[in-house]
């Protein structure tokens with residue numbers, strides 16, 4: 001086994017009191033094991049699955065299948081026909097907080113959308129009247145648009161703006177805002193990928209500051225009684241629990257909502273109901289997720305899409 005860096009040892013130590021758990025976490029990062037591939041059925045599921053499927057977890061929605069190791073769903077002809085979208089099971093875990101929403105969600109706004117996994121999940125789970133998928137990085141728009149087109153995700157539109165632009169334009173308009181925030185990407189290591197500098201405190205602080213800016217802008221476009229989801233694929237508390245604590249102090253109209261199906265994944269680093277999946281659990285490389293509700297009363301403000309340069313509409 002490769003030798004873990006001092007920074008990784010430090011993170012493991014901060015995350016877990018238990019030395020066995022620290023060792024399992026470190027092993028999952030320095031000696032990555034494959035995770036079962038996963039798909040979201042965008043069209044109706046076929047009666048006979050073209051893939052070998054793993055036993056679903058108790059909280060897994062019926063439109064998601066976790067496939068056996070070795071299945072290559074991206075190479076199947078049904079993929080190109082838009083029957084399903086391929087993603088990590090960690091993403092399903094993070095997005096599964098949406099399954100707890102039991103009120104109509106006419107407008108979903110995905111602030112950090114490319115390549116589109118959470119947009120597709122939200123569309124499938126909540127059937128909004130409109131999905132707006134925003135991606136600020138121009139080079140990432142192509143894959144977002146082609147995924148939404150391929151999977152027939154409609155009605156939807158794609159925009160390409162910095163989150164600050166929406167604060168006034170879309171104030172208090174969206175029944176659900178997704179923030180799948182850019183992060184240091186520490187969980188990439190558990191997939192055998194590289195994330196240089198991901199445990200360095202400068203990178204973590206820079207990322208946390210960016211996350212606070214994005215979530216603060218996003219919070220302001222959530223309609224009264226609407227929801228805000230915050231997710232990352234990284235482990236450091238500065239980018240996760242501490243961003244949530246900062247948000248709740250800054251925007252006291254928000255409350256974190258308990259998600260009962262994820263109770264066994266409750267983060268032990270805070271008393272806020274927020275949830276973590278770790279790579280040593282064997283399901284996915286890792287994720288953090290939390291669902292906030294805007295407790296203010298009132299009506300959602302109407303949006304005017306003409307104010308926005310819509311890049312693609314379906």
Ligand SMILES: C[S@@+](CC[C@H](N)C(=O)[O-])C[C@H]1O[C@@H](n2cnc3c(N)ncnc32)[C@H](O)[C@@H]1O
Pocket residue numbers: 091111112113114115116117118119135136137140162163180181182183210214
């Ligand atoms: C974790 S990825 C999103 C993955 C996507 N939600 C999905 O499920 O497929 C984070 C995204 O945030 C975008 N991003 C980077 N900087 C940003 C910023 N300042 N504001 C908003 N989004 C940003 C990245 O380009 C990237 O597409």
